[in-house]
Amino acid sequence: MRYAEMGYHLEVDVATGNIEKVETDPKLTELYLGGLGSSVKLHWDRVPPEVKPFDDENMLIFSGGLLCGTPAFSANRTVVTFISPQSELLAYPMMGGFWSAELKHAGYDKIIFNNKSPELIYLWVKDDKVEIRDARHLAGKGALEVQDLIRDELNEPNAQVAAIGQAGESRCFTASIEQGRSSASRLGGGAIMGDKKIKAVAVRGTGDVHLADGAKFFELMEEVKDYINFRNTNPIPDVMTILSGIGSPQEMVHTDEKWHTESFAWGNARNRRKSFWTEDIEKSWTSTQIGAIKRLISCYNCPQHCGALIDAPDVPRYMMKCFSKLTYGMAAYVDNLDFSFNIVQKAQEYGVDGFSTPQILAFAVELKENGILTDKDFEGCPPDEDKEGRFMWLLDRLAHREGIGDIIADGTYWAAKRIGNGAEEYAHNNIKKHEQLPIKLGMLDPLYYLMYTTNEKISITQIEGNWPQAAFPKMEQRERFVEDWPQLPDDKFKQWLLDWEPRGEKSNPHFPTPPICSEIVDWMEMLHNIDDALGLCAGMASFCLKPPYHINNYHKLVSAATGMDVDQEELKRKVNRSRNLHRALNNRRGMSRKDEKPPKDHWRHRFPELEEELLTTYYTYKGWNHDGIPTRERLHELDLDYVADDLEQRGILINGEGQEDHQEHQG
Amino acid sequence: MAKVKKIIKNIKVDADRCSGCRGCEIACSAFHAEPKYSSVNPARSRVRVITHRLQDIWLPVFAGEYTPTECAGRDIYTIDGKDYDECGFCRAACPSRDMFKEPDSGLPLKCDMCEGEDEPLCVKWCLDGVLVYEEREVWVEEDSEEKKQEELDIGLGSLADKFGLNQLKDAMARMTTKE
Ligand code: SF4
Ligand code: SF4
Ligand code: SF4
Numbered sequence: 001m002r003y004a005e006m007g008y009h010l011e012v013d014v015a016t017g018n019i020e021k022v023e024t025d026p027k028l029t030e031l032y033l034g035g036l037g038s039s040v041k042l043h044w045d046r047v048p049p050e051v052k053p054f055d056d057e058n059m060l061i062f063s064g065g066l067l068c069g070t071p072a073f074s075a076n077r078t079v080v081t082f083i084s085p086q087s088e089l090l091a092y093p094m095m096g097g098f099w100s101a102e103l104k105h106a107g108y109d110k111i112i113f114n115n116k117s118p119e120l121i122y123l124w125v126k127d128d129k130v131e132i133r134d135a136r137h138l139a140g141k142g143a144l145e146v147q148d149l150i151r152d153e154l155n156e157p158n159a160q161v162a163a164i165g166q167a168g169e170s171r172c173f174t175a176s177i178e179q180g181r182s183s184a185s186r187l188g189g190g191a192i193m194g195d196k197k198i199k200a201v202a203v204r205g206t207g208d209v210h211l212a213d214g215a216k217f218f219e220l221m222e223e224v225k226d227y228i229n230f231r232n233t234n235p236i237p238d239v240m241t242i243l244s245g246i247g248s249p250q251e252m253v254h255t256d257e258k259w260h261t262e263s264f265a266w267g268n269a270r271n272r273r274k275s276f277w278t279e280d281i282e283k284s285w286t287s288t289q290i291g292a293i294k295r296l297i298s299c300y301n302c303p304q305h306c307g308a309l310i311d312a313p314d315v316p317r318y319m320m321k322c323f324s325k326l327t328y329g330m331a332a333y334v335d336n337l338d339f340s341f342n343i344v345q346k347a348q349e350y351g352v353d354g355f356s357t358p359q360i361l362a363f364a365v366e367l368k369e370n371g372i373l374t375d376k377d378f379e380g381c382p383p384d385e386d387k388e389g390r391f392m393w394l395l396d397r398l399a400h401r402e403g404i405g406d407i408i409a410d411g412t413y414w415a416a417k418r419i420g421n422g423a424e425e426y427a428h429n430n431i432k433k434h435e436q437l438p439i440k441l442g443m444l445d446p447l448y449y450l451m452y453t454t455n456e457k458i459s460i461t462q463i464e465g466n467w468p469q470a471a472f473p474k475m476e477q478r479e480r481f482v483e484d485w486p487q488l489p490d491d492k493f494k495q496w497l498l499d500w501e502p503r504g505e506k507s508n509p510h511f512p513t514p515p516i517c518s519e520i521v522d523w524m525e526m527l528h529n530i531d532d533a534l535g536l537c538a539g540m541a542s543f544c545l546k547p548p549y550h551i552n553n554y555h556k557l558v559s560a561a562t563g564m565d566v567d568q569e570e571l572k573r574k575v576n577r578s579r580n581l582h583r584a585l586n587n588r589r590g591m592s593r594k595d596e597k598p599p600k601d602h603w604r605h606r607f608p609e610l611e612e613e614l615l616t617t618y619y620t621y622k623g624w625n626h627d628g629i630p631t632r633e634r635l636h637e638l639d640l641d642y643v644a645d646d647l648e649q650r651g652i653l654i655n656g657e658g659q660e661d662h663q664e665h666q667g
Numbered sequence: 668m669a670k671v672k673k674i675i676k677n678i679k680v681d682a683d684r685c686s687g688c689r690g691c692e693i694a695c696s697a698f699h700a701e702p703k704y705s706s707v708n709p710a711r712s713r714v715r716v717i718t719h720r721l722q723d724i725w726l727p728v729f730a731g732e733y734t735p736t737e738c739a740g741r742d743i744y745t746i747d748g749k750d751y752d753e754c755g756f757c758r759a760a761c762p763s764r765d766m767f768k769e770p771d772s773g774l775p776l777k778c779d780m781c782e783g784e785d786e787p788l789c790v791k792w793c794l795d796g797v798l799v800y801e802e803r804e805v806w807v808e809e810d811s812e813e814k815k816q817e818e819l820d821i822g823l824g825s826l827a828d829k830f831g832l833n834q835l836k837d838a839m840a841r842m843t844t845k846e
């Protein structure tokens with residue numbers, strides 16, 4: 001019997017209609033865990049680096065995490081992996097909600113899609129019964145409405161449906177995959193579904209998920225439960241509200257948006273409005289938000305209810321989560337919150353990423369204001385004073401790839417290349433061709449520098465979370481913070497926090513020092529990679545301060561659930577293995593040090609030498625060479641000799657360990 | 668007449684606060700797994716959260732009695748502007764739906780209030796405070812012999828009406844030989 005995992009993948013060739021239920025080798029889990037970990041391995045094995053995003057061979061995997069479907073609170077992530085049309089690297093956006101648990105109960109750990117269907121279809125999985133169904137009648141339907149249409153036509157009210165809207169069908173590079181109150185948004189998974197002509201994947205499962213030592217697992221969950229209750233009643237003092245709790249940022253609960261609206265940049269990630277949050281704004285925003293939110297809703301098996309059912313004036317009902325409440329309004333320079341609730345509904349039906357898309361629309365507006373795009377490109381667009389109408393109009397064009405929409409649907413990086421004429425300057429907020437959070441700050445932050453530049457996620461949240469975002473001004477605050485911090489891998493981290501000052505010698509950018517930064521960032525990255533393999537919501541683990549899940553309890557959960565005997569070191573080894581494999585996969589696709597750059601204007605005060613030192617120190621700590629490629633030695637430690645061989649054969653690693661010497665002066 | 672003490676077990680459901688997480692279903696199914704906690708399967712749970720997302724309906728319903736035949740008529744309740752359709756509040760394991768039946772055998776499930784536990788598992792696992800457990804002691808009159816006889820007569824009478832005396836006699840005879 002298999003525990004925690006189901007031991008089967010569904011392999012679906014949408015070109016031929018061939019569907020196979022394939023038993024997996026338990027070794028795959030032993031070596032790479034589940035979720036992102038084992039998906040990376042499948043991509044490495046099957047998708048050669050020559051494959052382009054819209055090639056038949058761009059395999060698309062929907063994966064539950066190893067702990068999805070177990071009673072672990074908040075273990076509900078579905079990881080979608082594919083070569084991104086935007087970054088051209090292996091992307092892995094995730095969604096919460098209810099889909100992954102349903103897949104596990106249906107009896108599968110992953111669904112693997114290959115090739116392209118000639119006509120629009122959807123996949124229907126009900127336990128052992130799996131069928132490809134015609135979806136031609138669903139073409140052009142919204143990503144939300146189609147979920148109910150499918151449930152209705154199947155007469156399966158409990159089926160969970162992940163679907164694309166118009167934007168996915170027209171292969172917008174920022175098309176998302178929507179599912180109930182959740183979505184896998186970043187880096188264009190919806191475009192790959194659309195390219196394969198898969199409108200939706202509907203699942204319903206009624207089978208058991210087994211636990212190796214269920215009694216032990218429940219004992220551990222009791223502890224987690226107590227800690228969740230503790231954290232929900234004891235917010236962390238001395239940090240801003242949004243960081244004080246657990247769960248994803250509680251954007252549906254908190255109405256005080258002074259910090260976001262004044263600290264994040266408006267428009268095309270341009271200007272901060274440091275006195276935006278007036279009393280009038282506060283009053284109007286609070287009443288709009290409270291009026292719009294019908295009910296707070298959770299993902300599967302999670303008490304944190306980060307999403308909400310939205311019932312706003314003149315807008316069909318829908319569900320919202322997290323930060324999209326602000327991204328469109330701020331990008332459009334629109335000061336009333338009604339607009340946000342309105343446009344997000346439309347954006348979700350189209351199925352587009354709520355971070356990239358608003359920036360793309362704002363980018364188009366800027367190009368017009370600066371004469372790079374012309375009136376002709378904007379023919380039919382409401383006048384400039386009507387900022388709301390203009391954004392809506394642009395969104396419609398983008399989702400349908402009509403007129404100028406066909407160009408901006410590729411995201412700012414590719415659109416700027418196509419437009420030329422200086423447009424590149426306006427695609428200024430990207431890392432690895434992908435739009436980032438609209439944050440523009442003063443002083444270089446060495447921790448964030450590493451997180452932004454080096455992680456394969458390439459998207460917001462990167463790998464931050466467990467380490468405070470800023471130094472505490474007062475020693476007593478630092479002491480209070482470190483006093484009760486069981487989530488740390490080592491007590492020496494406490495001293496670093498105690499030493500860290502907001503100003504002066506021991507502050508950004510020189511403290512934490514590059515070696516200390518390396519350890520902190522490596523730890524935080526590892527937490528994210530563990531979550532993504534186990535299917536845990538980062539909001540309950542890697543993405544928040546003092547979370548219920550951490551490096552000192554993950555391995556216990558994994559052991560009790562799976563029956564593998566995994567201690568902390570072994571768990572780290574497993575995630576390091578898939579993390580390095582992921583890096584090698586992207587290296588094989590051409591990524592290296594040259595690509596690891598934050599947006600030029602992310603910080604006003606930059607320190608080129610220090611930045612190089614940070615990068616080199618971190619690479620060395622990771623066991624990567626000067627170019628950011630894992631050394632043969634590192635790969636060997638992780639049983640990845642086959643990867644070293646491959647990289648050498650392709651000339652990406654030269655003679656393995658001697659690599660550093662060869663590359664020292666490049667870069 | 669003699670009075671006896673009876674414990675009434677109650678789960679109060681504050682449905683307006685339900686976040687739809689289904690933690691209650693998970694806990695219930697794990698608790699009733701064989702061996703206890705060895706597996707999870709919400710399809711086996713004795714509490715199910717009836718969900719109509721856009722209608723703002725998240726309604727935890729507990730498995731009640733088994734019924735061999737479905738109702739001839741159906742009801743639609745409108746409360747607070749929301750339509751609770753057909754079988755919305757019904758607790759029966761009924762042929763008209765899959766709910767409250769073991770997915771493999773089809774055998775009916777019934778909430779047993781987690782017999783033997785201090786607190787029902789679904790209540791314990793609902794961290795949003797939607798489910799609240801209460802015990803009430805009530806003193807009830809012990810049923811007298813005459814009253815019991817009376818109830819038996821009424822029950823048998825209704826069966827005789829429904830099936831005819833002969834069929835009832837046959838059934839009784841079969842049950843006696845089985846015993
Ligand atoms: S913390 Fe929020 S986003 Fe994460 S699983 Fe829970 S409800 Fe979902
Ligand atoms: S009281 Fe116990 S048996 Fe009844 S639904 Fe809750 S967990 Fe299940
Ligand atoms: S555990 Fe509580 S909040 Fe979650 S679905 Fe059940 S009743 Fe609702």
